Amino acid sequence: MFTDHIDMEARRAFPGFTLDIAQKIPLGGCTAIFGASGAGKSTLLRLMAGFLRPDAGRIAFGDALWCDIGAGVFTPAHRRPVGYMFQDGRLFPHLTVEQNLLYADRRSRAAGASYTVRDIIDAFDLKPLLARRPDTLSGGERQRAALARTMLTRPSLLLLDEPLSALDRGRKAEIIPYLDNLAGRFGAPVVYVSHNVDEIVRVADETVIMKSGGIEATGATADVLNAYGVEASAAAFETGAVVTGAVIGHDEDYRLTRVALGDGVVSLPINKRKSLGEAVNIRIDARNVAIATSAPSDISIRNVLPATVTSMTRPAESPFVDIVLRVGGATLQAQVTRAARDDLKLAPGQSVYALVKTASFEL
Amino acid sequence: MTAPDLSALWLTFRLAFLVTVILLLIATPLAWWLANTRTRLKPAVEAIVALPLVLPPTVLGFYLLILFNPNSAIGGFWLSVTGDTLSFSFTGLVIASVIYSLPFAVQPLQAAFESVAGALMEAAASLRASPLDAFLTVAAPLSVRGFLTAAVLSFAHTLGEFGVVLMVGGAIPGETRVVSIAIYEHVETLRYGEAHALSLILLAFSFFVLMLVYVFNRRHRVHVH
Numbered sequence: 001m002f003t004d005h006i007d008m009e010a011r012r013a014f015p016g017f018t019l020d021i022a023q024k025i026p027l028g029g030c031t032a033i034f035g036a037s038g039a040g041k042s043t044l045l046r047l048m049a050g051f052l053r054p055d056a057g058r059i060a061f062g063d064a065l066w067c068d069i070g071a072g073v074f075t076p077a078h079r080r081p082v083g084y085m086f087q088d089g090r091l092f093p094h095l096t097v098e099q100n101l102l103y104a105d106r107r108s109r110a111a112g113a114s115y116t117v118r119d120i121i122d123a124f125d126l127k128p129l130l131a132r133r134p135d136t137l138s139g140g141e142r143q144r145a146a147l148a149r150t151m152l153t154r155p156s157l158l159l160l161d162e163p164l165s166a167l168d169r170g171r172k173a174e175i176i177p178y179l180d181n182l183a184g185r186f187g188a189p190v191v192y193v194s195h196n197v198d199e200i201v202r203v204a205d206e207t208v209i210m211k212s213g214g215i216e217a218t219g220a221t222a223d224v225l226n227a228y229g230v231e232a233s234a235a236a237f238e239t240g241a242v243v244t245g246a247v248i249g250h251d252e253d254y255r256l257t258r259v260a261l262g263d264g265v266v267s268l269p270i271n272k273r274k275s276l277g278e279a280v281n282i283r284i285d286a287r288n289v290a291i292a293t294s295a296p297s298d299i300s301i302r303n304v305l306p307a308t309v310t311s312m313t314r315p316a317e318s319p320f321v322d323i324v325l326r327v328g329g330a331t332l333q334a335q336v337t338r339a340a341r342d343d344l345k346l347a348p349g350q351s352v353y354a355l356v357k358t359a360s361f362e363l
Numbered sequence: 364m365t366a367p368d369l370s371a372l373w374l375t376f377r378l379a380f381l382v383t384v385i386l387l388l389i390a391t392p393l394a395w396w397l398a399n400t401r402t403r404l405k406p407a408v409e410a411i412v413a414l415p416l417v418l419p420p421t422v423l424g425f426y427l428l429i430l431f432n433p434n435s436a437i438g439g440f441w442l443s444v445t446g447d448t449l450s451f452s453f454t455g456l457v458i459a460s461v462i463y464s465l466p467f468a469v470q471p472l473q474a475a476f477e478s479v480a481g482a483l484m485e486a487a488a489s490l491r492a493s494p495l496d497a498f499l500t501v502a503a504p505l506s507v508r509g510f511l512t513a514a515v516l517s518f519a520h521t522l523g524e525f526g527v528v529l530m531v532g533g534a535i536p537g538e539t540r541v542v543s544i545a546i547y548e549h550v551e552t553l554r555y556g557e558a559h560a561l562s563l564i565l566l567a568f569s570f571f572v573l574m575l576v577y578v579f580n581r582r583h584r585v586h587v588h
Contacts, residue, residue, distance in 0.1 A: 051485050077488040078497075090486035094504050103500070107491040153490055 004028060006157070006191075010047050010057035010067075019043045019213045022057075026218065027157070027189035030182065032204035034194060034225075039210040041193045045159050048191065049084045050077035061157060083155030083188070087162040089146035091134035097145045098130040104152035114187060117152065123185070124148040124178055140171035144178060151186055158182060158190045164199055172199075179203050180273045197225065201242050201283040222281050226331060240285040243330040247274045256358070262328020264305035267358045286322060288360035289334035292353045293344050303356040307332065309348050314338065321346075325354050364560055370537050371545040372564065378453070378541060379521040382460040386468040386517045387510070389461070394472035395498065398480045412469050415462065424530025427459050431531060456532045456539050460521045467516035475509025476502060508580055515576050519569055 009022040019040045025031065033041045046052040047059065050066065058068040066075045077084075091100050105117050121127055124144050134142060143163055150158065163179070164172045180203065183190050194200055200207060200221060207224045209216040217224050222242040245259035245266060256267040259280055266282065274280055295304060307325040314321045321341045325332040332354055336346075346352070393412070397405060415423060431449035432438045441449045449455040479502045487497035503510075525543040532539030534548065542561050549558035 049489065051488070077485070078491050078493055082489070084485075084489035086482075086486065086489075088482075090482055092483065092486070092501055092505075094501075103492075104490040107496075149490070 005062075006048065007058070007060040008044070008047070010054035010059060012043065012047065012052060012054045014043075017213060019047075021213075021215050023208075023215050023218070025191070025208055026206050027191070029184065029205040030190040030192055030203050032192045032194060032200040032207040032221065033210060034197070034200050034207055035210035035216075037195060038212075040213045041195070041210050042161055043213075044210065045084075045161050045191065045193050048157070049082050049159055050075060050080050051084075081154075081156040083150040083153045083158045085143075085147055085150040085158075085160045085163050087165055089134070089142045089166075091137075091142060091146055091149070093134050095134075096130065097126060097132050097134070097137070100134070100145065100149050101126070101130075101152055104149045108153045114154075115151075120148050120151055123151075138171070139167050140174045143167065143171075143175055147175075147178060151182075155188045158186075158188045160190060160192045162193055162195070165194070165196065176202060177271075177273065180271075197240075197242075198283055201225070201281045204281075225283075240283060240287075241331055241333045242281055242283050243327070243332060244279050244281055245330075247276055247278050247280055249276065262305060262307070262330060264303070264327065266303045266305070266356065268361055269358070282361065284332060284356055285360065286333040286335040288356055289325075289332060290355040291323065291325075291334055291336055291340075291344065291346065292355060293346075293350075295353055296355070299355075301355045301357055303358060305332075305354045305356070307352055307354040309346055309350045309352060311348055312341070312346065325352070327354060365557065367536055367540070368545055368557060368561060371540050371542050372561070374453075374537060374540065375522060375542040378456060378460060379518045381457055382464060382521045383468075383514050383518045385457070385461050386464060387514060390465065390468035390472055390513060394469045395476055395502075397469070397473050398476035413466050415464070416466050420463065420524070420526025421530055423463060424459070424527040427455075427462070427527070427531045431455050431458075450531055451533045451535060451539060453538050456528060456541075459527050459531045460524060463524060463527050464517045464520045467520045468513040471512040471516065472506065472509045475506035475512075479505045511576060511579060515572055519572060522565060522569070 005024040005026050007024050010019065012019045017038070017040070021044065033044060035041050043052065047054055047067075053074060054067065054069060056069050058070070058073075059066045065073055066080055067073060091097070092103065095103065101117055101120065121130070124147065126145060126148055129137065129141055129145060134145070137145065143166075147163065160179075164175060167175065176199070182188075192200070192204055204221045206219065207221040208218045209224055209228050217228055222244045225242045243261060245261040247257060248260050248265065249258045250256075250270055250272055251258065251267075252270075254267075255270045257270050257272070257274065259266045259268060259282065261282075268280075268282065271280075290301070292304075305327045307327045309323060310326050310331075311324045312321050319337055320335050321338055323334045323336060323341075323346065325334060334354060397409060397412075428450060429435060430437045431441075433442045433448050433450075438449050441447070447454065449458065483501055483505070484494075484497050487501045488494075492500065523543065524541070525547070528539065528541055528544055532541075532544075534540045534544045542565060546558050546561050549555070549561070
């Protein structure tokens with residue numbers, strides 16, 4: 001049942017915009033579709049779900065052919081084994097949260113359920129909300145209920161369309177733990193559409209980057225985001241780097257998770273869903289990295305990473321210098337003022353310490 | 364109240380009830396189609412549906428009279444199948460009223476359906492509901508007010524019909540002599556007492572029904588996001 005890719009070869013024209021892709025999209029854990037607004041991410045997802053019919057092309061999920069326009073094959077949305085979560089939740093306003101869940105459950109119970117409504121209510125902590133109507137829920141509660149409802153379709157493929165974009169930062173932090181490792185917990189690969197780098201770094205194993213209706217790059221999240229972000233610097237997200245480290249411990253007292261990165265250790269806000277040794281992606285914004293030429297003491301910053309300066313670039317007219325650092329096998333970026341660079345006499349090849357505040361880690 | 368007037372009242376309510384039922388059956392699929400279609404024919408169909416709103420009832424009645432004539436294709440066909448004429452019959456009146464009140468059923472339903480059509484139907488499809496299932500379990504319950512408005516307006520509008528009845532129905536007691544025709548006859552023959560009685564009944568009834576609708580709409584607000 002677990003297939004490792006979805007084969008998309010589809011063209012769909014809209015006034016002023018055409019989506020045109022021919023690509024195997026890798027599935028497994030969580031695959032992010034990332035790009036700026038208007039890049040075609042949601043269109044791609046809607047083609048997968050069957051809400052949109054391509055003008056030409058074919059879509060196959062493993063052995064199942066969902067769409068082949070040339071051969072006149074088109075499986076309508078309600079017959080695809082797909083779970084779809086909408087940006088705005090789209091809970092049915094005339095039903096309570098519980099009735100919304102049962103609506104999905106009743107129509108997919110035959111699909112070989114490995115979990116029950118009770119399991120889902122527990123997994124998403126929905127017990128206190130069951131009797132409520134959708135219009136009395138907060139944004140975060142609504143998305144939690146919507147995700148639970150989607151899981152009750154017992155999908156073979158889970159499609160999430162910007163599930164957090166309607167929420168403010170506090171609400172996002174509330175929901176994101178429920179999005180961790182959905183594929184592992186519920187046995188369906190996830191395709192996650194978002195224009196937010198931090199979300200993707202947090203949830204996605206693989207990332208597909210889209211740009212003006214086409215696919216630009218596909219690969220492991222950290223690799224793709226770094227390549228895309230460093231090389232196409234004028235691109236959709238601010239300078240910064242995504243690094244991958246391994247979890248080495250959880251500190252219950254200080255509520256921190258420690259991650260080994262090169263020869264140093266980084267502390268993150270605690271995330272106990274990650275087990276020891278598990279790889280974790282961290283996005284480090286260049287503006288949150290400071291540089292010291294000797295290991296500092298008497299400082300609140302706990303994340304002090306031995307690093308080597310590899311290159312420095314200065315955008316014209318800018319007071320800042322973008323510095324690329326090597327930390328173990330990973331690449332980090334720092335943005336410091338030109339004045340600081342001159343005072344510290346920074347030069348490529350130099351050994352330094354990269355300082356990062358734990359409080360700057362998003363999510 | 365005289366026996367002929369009572370019979371006119373009974374006839375009128377029978378007509379309005381039957382027309383309302385038929386209209387809901389016809390208008391529901393038609394309004395759903397209009398709310399969902401992307402065809403270029405949509406404005407033309409909407410215009411045809413809305414025609415009875417602006418046409419003088421006499422114009423509509425005139426054309427129907429010609430269509431219902433036993434010498435025309437439709438009227439002749441009806442006569443050969445049922446042995447009855449369409450013009451000056453209760454059946455003809457029902458057909459004429461259905462056409463005449465069509466916009467009053469279609470427009471509220473279409474408006475209700477449009478507010479649930481795209482987004483929530485997609486959500487239902489994503490939960491494995493077939494289009495019919497989604498219509499019955501999501502679109503219809505969220506359109507209760509649309510259905511109620513459509514039913515009440517169709518009923519009330521058929522009650523108040525005059526010109527079309529006059530043209531295609533005449534005033535055959537027990538067959539086509541509805542209340543509005545009866546009132547007209549009373550006024551013509553200066554029997555104001557009878558005219559008052561019938562008018563008052565229609566006025567009170569109409570007010571009472573509309574009140575009920577507004578009270579219901581206040582209590583039963585369904586929020587669609």
